[in-house]
Amino acid sequence: MTEPRQGRERADVDPAVAEVPSLAIDPLLDRPETRIVVCCGSGGVGKTTTAAALGLRAAERGRRVVVLTIDPARRLAQSMGLAELDNVPRRVPDVDGSAGGELFAMMLDMKRTFDETVEEHADPERARAILENPFYQSLSTGFAGTQEYMAMEKLGQLVARDEWDLIVVDTPPSRSALDFLDAPQRLGSFLDGRFIRVLMGPAKAGGRAGRKVMDLGLAGLSRFTGTIDRVVGAGLVRDVQNFVAALDTMFGGFRTRADATYRLLQAPGTAFLVVAAPERDALREAAYFVERLAADRMPLAGLVLNRVHTSGAPGLSAERALAAAETLEAKNLAPQGMADDPTGQTETERTTAQESPSPGDSGRERPPGRRSPETHSSTGSYPTDAEAADHKTTDGGHDSGGQHGIPIPREDIGHEGTGHDEGATPVTADLLAAALLRVHAEHMRQLARENRTRARFTALHPEVPVVEVAALPGDVHDLDGLRTIGAALGDSAP
Amino acid sequence: MTPERRLHVVSGKGGTGKTTVAAALALALAEEGRRTLLVEVEGRQGIAQLFETQALPYEERRIAIGPGGGEVYALAIDTEKALLDYLQMFYKLGGAGRALRRIGAIDFATTIAPGLRDVLLTGKVCEATRRRGPDGGFVYDAVVMDAPPTGRVTRFLGVNDEVADLAKVGPIHHQAQAVMRVLKSAETAVHLVTLLEEMPVQETADGVAELRAAELPVGTVVVNMVRPPVEGPAAPAGVDRRELAAALRSAGLRAPTRLVDPLLDEGAAHAERRSLEAAQRAELAALGLPVRELPLLADGADLAGLYRLARRLREHAW
Ligand SMILES: Nc1ncnc2c1ncn2[C@@H]1O[C@H](COP(=O)(O)OP(=O)(O)OP(=O)(O)O)[C@@H](O)[C@H]1O
Ligand SMILES: Nc1ncnc2c1ncn2[C@@H]1O[C@H](COP(=O)(O)OP(=O)(O)O)[C@@H](O)[C@H]1O
Ligand SMILES: [Mg+2]
Ligand SMILES: [Mg+2]
Numbered sequence: 174m175t176e177p178r179q180g181r182e183r184a185d186v187d188p189a190v191a192e193v194p195s196l197a198i199d200p201l202l203d204r205p206e207t208r209i210v211v212c213c214g215s216g217g218v219g220k221t222t223t224a225a226a227l228g229l230r231a232a233e234r235g236r237r238v239v240v241l242t243i244d245p246a247r248r249l250a251q252s253m254g255l256a257e258l259d260n261v262p263r264r265v266p267d268v269d270g271s272a273g274g275e276l277f278a279m280m281l282d283m284k285r286t287f288d289e290t291v292e293e294h295a296d297p298e299r300a301r302a303i304l305e306n307p308f309y310q311s312l313s314t315g316f317a318g319t320q321e322y323m324a325m326e327k328l329g330q331l332v333a334r335d336e337w338d339l340i341v342v343d344t345p346p347s348r349s350a351l352d353f354l355d356a357p358q359r360l361g362s363f364l365d366g367r368f369i370r371v372l373m374g375p376a377k378a379g380g381r382a383g384r385k386v387m388d389l390g391l392a393g394l395s396r397f398t399g400t401i402d403r404v405v406g407a408g409l410v411r412d413v414q415n416f417v418a419a420l421d422t423m424f425g426g427f428r429t430r431a432d433a434t435y436r437l438l439q440a441p442g443t444a445f446l447v448v449a450a451p452e453r454d455a456l457r458e459a460a461y462f463v464e465r466l467a468a469d470r471m472p473l474a475g476l477v478l479n480r481v482h483t484s485g486a487p488g489l490s491a492e493r494a495l496a497a498a499e500t501l502e503a504k505n506l507a508p509q510g511m512a513d514d515p516t517g518q519t520e521t522e523r524t525t526a527q528e529s530p531s532p533g534d535s536g537r538e539r540p541p542g543r544r545s546p547e548t549h550s551s552t553g554s555y556p557t558d559a560e561a562a563d564h565k566t567t568d569g570g571h572d573s574g575g576q577h578g579i580p581i582p583r584e585d586i587g588h589e590g591t592g593h594d595e596g597a598t599p600v601t602a603d604l605l606a607a608a609l610l611r612v613h614a615e616h617m618r619q620l621a622r623e624n625r626t627r628a629r630f631t632a633l634h635p636e637v638p639v640v641e642v643a644a645l646p647g648d649v650h651d652l653d654g655l656r657t658i659g660a661a662l663g664d665s666a667p
Numbered sequence: 668m669t670p671e672r673r674l675h676v677v678s679g680k681g682g683t684g685k686t687t688v689a690a691a692l693a694l695a696l697a698e699e700g701r702r703t704l705l706v707e708v709e710g711r712q713g714i715a716q717l718f719e720t721q722a723l724p725y726e727e728r729r730i731a732i733g734p735g736g737g738e739v740y741a742l743a744i745d746t747e748k749a750l751l752d753y754l755q756m757f758y759k760l761g762g763a764g765r766a767l768r769r770i771g772a773i774d775f776a777t778t779i780a781p782g783l784r785d786v787l788l789t790g791k792v793c794e795a796t797r798r799r800g801p802d803g804g805f806v807y808d809a810v811v812m813d814a815p816p817t818g819r820v821t822r823f824l825g826v827n828d829e830v831a832d833l834a835k836v837g838p839i840h841h842q843a844q845a846v847m848r849v850l851k852s853a854e855t856a857v858h859l860v861t862l863l864e865e866m867p868v869q870e871t872a873d874g875v876a877e878l879r880a881a882e883l884p885v886g887t888v889v890v891n892m893v894r895p896p897v898e899g900p901a902a903p904a905g906v907d908r909r910e911l912a913a914a915l916r917s918a919g920l921r922a923p924t925r926l927v928d929p930l931l932d933e934g935a936a937h938a939e940r941r942s943l944e945a946a947q948r949a950e951l952a953a954l955g956l957p958v959r960e961l962p963l964l965a966d967g968a969d970l971a972g973l974y975r976l977a978r979r980l981r982e983h984a985w
Contacts, residue, residue, distance in 0.1 A: 215682075216681050216682050217681070217682045246865065246866050248865070346681065484933065485933070486926050486929035489926060497915070497919060497920050500919065501914060501917070501918050602910040602911055602914045603917075605906070605911065605914070606911055606914035606918070607914075609911075609930040609931065612897045612937045613929075613930055613933055615897045618965070646939040646940040646943065647939060647943045648865040648943070
């Protein structure tokens with residue numbers, strides 16, 4: 174497979190990446206056969222955002238949709254009318270229903286879902302015994318994987334209600350995308366574990382040996398849980414046994430349900446979307462997940478590559494943009510006549526500094542021209558006081574960037590038709606151009622990094638269809654933001 | 668004079684760089700003649716990955732020399748072994764401990780009572796912080812813990828208060844109290860790692876409030892992965908496109924008129940991002956804590972990058 178060539182002048186798309194099939198989201202959302210869409214991926218890549226955007230788009234294209242979100246950003250939740258976490262789907266206002274669709278949304282409440290499941294599977298008395306057991310409290314909130322398990326459970330419930338023709342599922346913010354598939358089994362095998370069987374009695378653990386181990390085990394357990402003993406009383410061991418026994422009778426129901434949900438995920442009406450940002454860790458997780466889905470025969474629709482940077486001027490490389498920026502700055506720094514040196518020869522020293530592989534370092538925080546007092550006088554209105562003010566908000570020492578958008582004073586560049594007499598052209602047009610070129614250069618470097626990272630995934634899985642979603646400058650926290658993401662998802666169909 | 672901070676707890680939203688920052692801080696604090704300990708509690712071998720070594724055993728071993736010439740030791744705590752140590756400390760279990768482990772009792776206990784895990788981890792870290800050598804001085808000049816994420820850290824650090832409430836007397840009570848004393852003292856600081864994005868900043872603010880309510884000492888906010896600050900011109904409404912094109916042409920660029928719009932778009936997006944970042948910075952400043960920034964490393968946080976971050980951190984007092 175083609176390795177990304179390093180150090181190329183142009184950061185255009187790698188051929189390997191260019192041949193990747195594109196993922197057509199709209200047909201997927203429109204097909205009545207599509208009943209469940211699951212958004213998976215590692216934490217922070219945009220799963221929740223993507224799930225919400227897909228739900229909104231599908232609804233506005235005419236489907237009756239419910240989105241199950243997990244741990245959404247506060248403002249996003251609010252914009253969907255999810256001010257309270259009440260574990261039931263709510264109709265989202267302000268959705269365009271002209272195509273006949275509707276959007277419902279909910280946030281998963283893991284503890285509540287667990288409680289409801291217990292209540293449903295056990296008779297009232299036993300349910301109460303379980304819910305009040307201190308071990309249940311920690312199991313229902315603290316067990317690694319409970320959230321995943323309960324997301325599955327909730328999905329099963331939504332399917333069973335049969336009120337929606339499309340269910341979009343977000344997955345918990347775990348490190349690994351695989352957790353969503355593994356956690357339910359982990360909970361199952363925990364409850365099937367050897368120690369549990371020991372606790373359940375010698376019959377299960379197997380004869381006399383089991384009995385002996387159990388005595389030993391319980392003695393040790395009760396000794397070390399001496400602190401907890403004070404809360405639950407001397408009947409600790411009996412409590413644990415009761416709890417496990419109660420769960421066990423119930424767990425048959427649990428397990429059947431989880432198995433059914435798992436099978437649902439393998440059905441043709443389900444589509445998995447793996448969400449990733451163009452970053453090394455996220456794409457590595459995505460690759461694992463793709464392999465796992467294949468192994469489990471689960472239907473992968475494709476990869477959503479979120480927060481991708483694009484440029485309207487991809488032909489202008491970072492290097493050329495920087496050279497041009499330096500030329501423009503030099504022109505406004507040096508005496509006339511040296512100004513137009515397009516090779517930037519006089520800037521060698523500076524250029525090398527910039528080529529050093531550390532754009533993160535503070536080395537070139539300011540266009541070098543700025544450091545010169547001369548330049549300062551000629552661009553006297555650059556708001557250095559804004560910088561100073563921002564420095565106060567951080568430690569000011571190595572602070573890499575308190576200043577944001579330097580407002581170019583309007584009167585300097587605003588006037589039309591000053592002609593193009595080189596000498597008289599306001600210095601600020603050059604400096605504006607230089608600043609824009611530097612922004613572009615940084616942007617192109619980011620793009621090149623993303624392309625390299627992405628090429629690695631493509632090399633492993635060239636067959637996986639991909640849809641790209643551009644990085645918006647700000648967070649996505651309202652319906653319009655979701656529509657923008659939805660449009661990016663939909664429009665990239667071939 | 669306030670006592671020197673010796674226990675640094677590094678938390679933050681998932682994926683913001685807790686492990687990376689904790690490692691960089693352990694390096695930064697390793698001055699000539701000093702020794703620091705970097706502790707990992709989540710059992711993921713993140714430190715080993717970062718330092719490009721094999722998985723760490725449950726044992727303190729030297730893994731690096733800091734840029735200040737001191738030594739960095741690392742410890743990845745194995746909860747099961749820590750529990751056996753703990754049991755050994757209070758009850759002489761002998762071989763029964765191993766039997767417990769074999770039948771999965773330990774696994775069961777730490778699973779069903781997750782707080783137990785936290786008791787062990789915080790206990791171990793405090794022990795290392797307080798440990799003295801034969802010369803009577805502290806074995807480690809500083810201990811840095813790669814802690815659980817913001818959402819769990821207050822409960823994690825406060826678990827011994829709960830234990831001390833449960834066990835009103837006896838060795839476990841005293842142990843729990845001793846741990847809480849260290850954690851709440853001026854010797855300890857909880858640092859929170861964040862990004863200049865809405866969710867991590869929100870989580871940081873929530874975390875600070877929780878820590879303060881629990882009387883745990885909050886240290887510094889570390890803003891990680893700060894992108895290089897290109898001077899971003901806000902594209903003003905009155906930009907003269909022709910002048911801009913002329914300027915681009917004069918710099919030797921081809922087809923300058925076709926560059927104008929894309930460049931202005933990128934400039935505007937950049938400016939928007941910068942102003943959002945400024946808003947996040949303002950939120951962080953309102954917390955009334957020291958804020959330190961670390962740059963985004965273009966090649967990811969490899970070993971060389973880690974030392975770069977460490978040098979940045981050394982510019983400040985911790
Ligand atoms: N300053 C930085 N520049 C570039 N990349 C960084 C920087 N800091 C961290 N990273 C990268 O970000 C990713 C997450 O970092 P890290 O593992 O330290 O985060 P974490 O908060 O410990 O995550 P988790 O919550 O999963 O434990 C890693 O790939 C790391 O290399
Ligand atoms: N394409 C995008 N452009 C800009 N910001 C985005 C984009 N996608 C997601 N975000 C932001 O990234 C953050 C994390 O997104 P979220 O959907 O909560 O991730 P996850 O659910 O995978 O943890 C949110 O603040 C969200 O607004
Ligand atoms: Mg999420
Ligand atoms: Mg970590």
